[in-house]
Amino acid sequence: MSAPCRILHDASLRERNTFRIQAHAKRLIEVADAAALPEALAGESARPMVLGGGSNLLFAGDPDGALVALTGVRSKIVSDDGDAVVVRSDAGLEWHALVMSMLARGLNGLENLALIPGTVGAAPIQNIGAYGVEVRDRIHAVEAFEPATGRSLRFAPAECEFAYRDSLFKREPDRFVVTAVEFALSRDPAVQVEYAGIRDELAAMGVDGTPTPAQVADAVIRLRRRKLPDPAVIGNAGSFFKNPIVPSDQAAALQDENAALPIFRGDAETTRKLSAAWLIDACGWKGHRDGDAGVSEKHALVLVNHGAATGMQLLDLARRIADSVRKKFGVDLEPEPRIVGAKW
Numbered sequence: 043m044s045a046p047c048r049i050l051h052d053a054s055l056r057e058r059n060t061f062r063i064q065a066h067a068k069r070l071i072e073v074a075d076a077a078a079l080p081e082a083l084a085g086e087s088a089r090p091m092v093l094g095g096g097s098n099l100l101f102a103g104d105p106d107g108a109l110v111a112l113t114g115v116r117s118k119i120v121s122d123d124g125d126a127v128v129v130r131s132d133a134g135l136e137w138h139a140l141v142m143s144m145l146a147r148g149l150n151g152l153e154n155l156a157l158i159p160g161t162v163g164a165a166p167i168q169n170i171g172a173y174g175v176e177v178r179d180r181i182h183a184v185e186a187f188e189p190a191t192g193r194s195l196r197f198a199p200a201e202c203e204f205a206y207r208d209s210l211f212k213r214e215p216d217r218f219v220v221t222a223v224e225f226a227l228s229r230d231p232a233v234q235v236e237y238a239g240i241r242d243e244l245a246a247m248g249v250d251g252t253p254t255p256a257q258v259a260d261a262v263i264r265l266r267r268r269k270l271p272d273p274a275v276i277g278n279a280g281s282f283f284k285n286p287i288v289p290s291d292q293a294a295a296l297q298d299e300n301a302a303l304p305i306f307r308g309d310a311e312t313t314r315k316l317s318a319a320w321l322i323d324a325c326g327w328k329g330h331r332d333g334d335a336g337v338s339e340k341h342a343l344v345l346v347n348h349g350a351a352t353g354m355q356l357l358d359l360a361r362r363i364a365d366s367v368r369k370k371f372g373v374d375l376e377p378e379p380r381i382v383g384a385k386w
Contacts, residue, residue: 046075047082053109059096060159062277063353065383067093069108076112076133076194076221079187083110089189089216091382095136097159097279098168102353103383110219112163117143120224128182130224133163137170145256149227151180153259154234157266159273159280163220167211168378169204173262174237178204182226186211186218194221206309207284207378215380233258239265271338277347278338282360283318283375290314296371300324318367318375319343325366335359357384 053070056062071090073082083090090108093099114132117140121128127149131140137160141152154175164170165177166184181204184197195218203210211218233255235241243261244253253261271278285306288296293305293314303324304317319342322328328342334351337359338344345356364375377386 046073046078048072055093055096055101055105055109058093058111059099059101060273060277060279061096061100061347061351061353061356062273063101063347063351063356065101065104065353067105067109071108071110072113073110074113074134076114076185076187076219079110079189079219079221080192083108083189086189090219091216092163092219094133094161094164095159097273098164098379100279100353100356100377100379100381101383102357102381105382112161112219112221115139125229127227127229128224129227130222131162132222133161133220135162136160137162137165141259144225144227145259148229150229150231150233150255151227152225153255154237154240154262156259156262162223166202166204166223167209167220169207169209169212171207173240173265174234176204176206178202178209180225180227182224184211184220185222185224186220188218190217206287206315212380231255269341271340271344271346276338277349277351278344279379281318281341281343281378282345283322283343283364284378285315285318286321286373286375287313287315288373292372296373300371316373321367321371321373321375322363325363325370327363327366330359332359337363353383357381357386361386 050070053067055065071082086108088107090110091105093109093111112134115135117131120130138157140162141156144152154173158170170177181199184202186195240261243265249257287308290312297303297305303320306315308314323342327337329339330337334348335355336346336348338346367373367375
């Protein structure tokens, strides 16, 4: 095996997922240079599972077969017309590190997505989003390797089939290994601050007038740290459930009965997005704990591992939460994280 690759056998995954769930991989293949993927995966008979930062995973059991983790962390400008700039980043780079390094270089557009855990390669898979921005709004291209064919591919944004917390890569798990992502950024300091909470946070920071992108990032970081538990302190994968999207007439009927229920525009004029956190909190789950499996006291959307919870214990809790929301409100909840070793 060439230098850019390393194979670990019976590898513990506890420190490679933010839930801190104990699981093991038969083989964990670390690849520093995506060009080495054909050689690294040549002996694998089945699709390897791709492991990024482990921030959007729930191991309810050990994964089958091999795992591949890309560890390259380079980023560079690939085109620059003075205002519009395209930056290419290796998949293994930590997402928040990319956001902050771009801001330090005067390149804007990712500031609303600050402090989201995970790697650059995971960002298009999940179509990560926060505070009024989704990563698809900033993606110029996605590069990927297809193990089954040995092809290296390049996807334009439309070919990624992005949707709310979804993409082609998520709907066909492990078909592709995302190797790099190109982002369309700008030196224009225009910012998006209309999402609830950002303006109030900026005011609390003493920011008057139009904020800079760096100030927006600081506001987002303050909000996330205050509202969400730190995975370094207590195991979690951030928001466990997607905000459900329902027909607008169903949303209106629910709000007639529950005036405080937050409702947002959905993915079309005829749909609305409901606050999953509000629905879960209204069912009494916030702060709930069954042994070491629980719901955060900070945010009803976040399931937490207080120490020794298993993935199946957390999955059982999530199922019971979803069942209670369905019975009380007639709304189905879907998990955001990928569940390994069990079905939802």
